[in-house]
Amino acid sequence: MAVERTLSIIKPDATRRNLTGKIIAKFEDAGLRVVASRRIRLSQAEAEAFYGVHKERPFFKDLVQFMISGPVVVQVLEGEGAIQKNRDVMGATNPANAAAGTIRKEFAESIEANSVHGSDAPETAANEIKFFFRDLDIVG
Ligand code: ADP
Numbered sequence: 452m453a454v455e456r457t458l459s460i461i462k463p464d465a466t467r468r469n470l471t472g473k474i475i476a477k478f479e480d481a482g483l484r485v486v487a488s489r490r491i492r493l494s495q496a497e498a499e500a501f502y503g504v505h506k507e508r509p510f511f512k513d514l515v516q517f518m519i520s521g522p523v524v525v526q527v528l529e530g531e532g533a534i535q536k537n538r539d540v541m542g543a544t545n546p547a548n549a550a551a552g553t554i555r556k557e558f559a560e561s562i563e564a565n566s567v568h569g570s571d572a573p574e575t576a577a578n579e580i581k582f583f584f585r586d587l588d589i590v591g
């Protein structure tokens with residue numbers, strides 16, 4: 452399996468509850484390395500652009516409002532099969548369906564406030580990393 456990079460976001464429900472460290476520990480315990488990290492407050496325009504693929508979904512407006520409701524931590528994670536590995540550590544979108552030990556099972560508040568975002572495929576990972584980071588800001 453090749454070494455990959457993927458984009459992670461620790462969402463406002465998790466930063467509000469001071470869970471950043473506990474979530475990063477889950478990534479590191481799974482063999483993922485944090486190779487870039489920034490704590491930011493998304494603007495409405497940035498959140499709408501980032502989640503543009505969901506703009507026709509009924510939850511889009513609420514999702515954007517949630518994502519700008521507090522700080523987020525955007526990170527690049529690196530490792531063997533990092534895209535799928537991160538999705539495995541995150542757990543299912545709806546915490547009610549997430550497996551034991553996953554971030555969403557342990558920490559998510561709801562299907563919307565589900566603590567983390569993770570890229571879902573190589574092409575989205577590349578685009579999402581570019582959305583937040585310059586090549587020079589990623590140090591593997
Ligand atoms: P994932 O984050 O697991 O890749 P999606 O890409 O389908 O899930 O959805 C993006 C985000 O939109 C989810 O993480 C969650 O915050 C929110 N979301 C998804 N489905 C719903 C829903 N049915 N109701 C409210 N929010 C949702």
Ligand code: MG
Nearest residue numbers: 568569570571
């Ligand atoms: Mg998704």
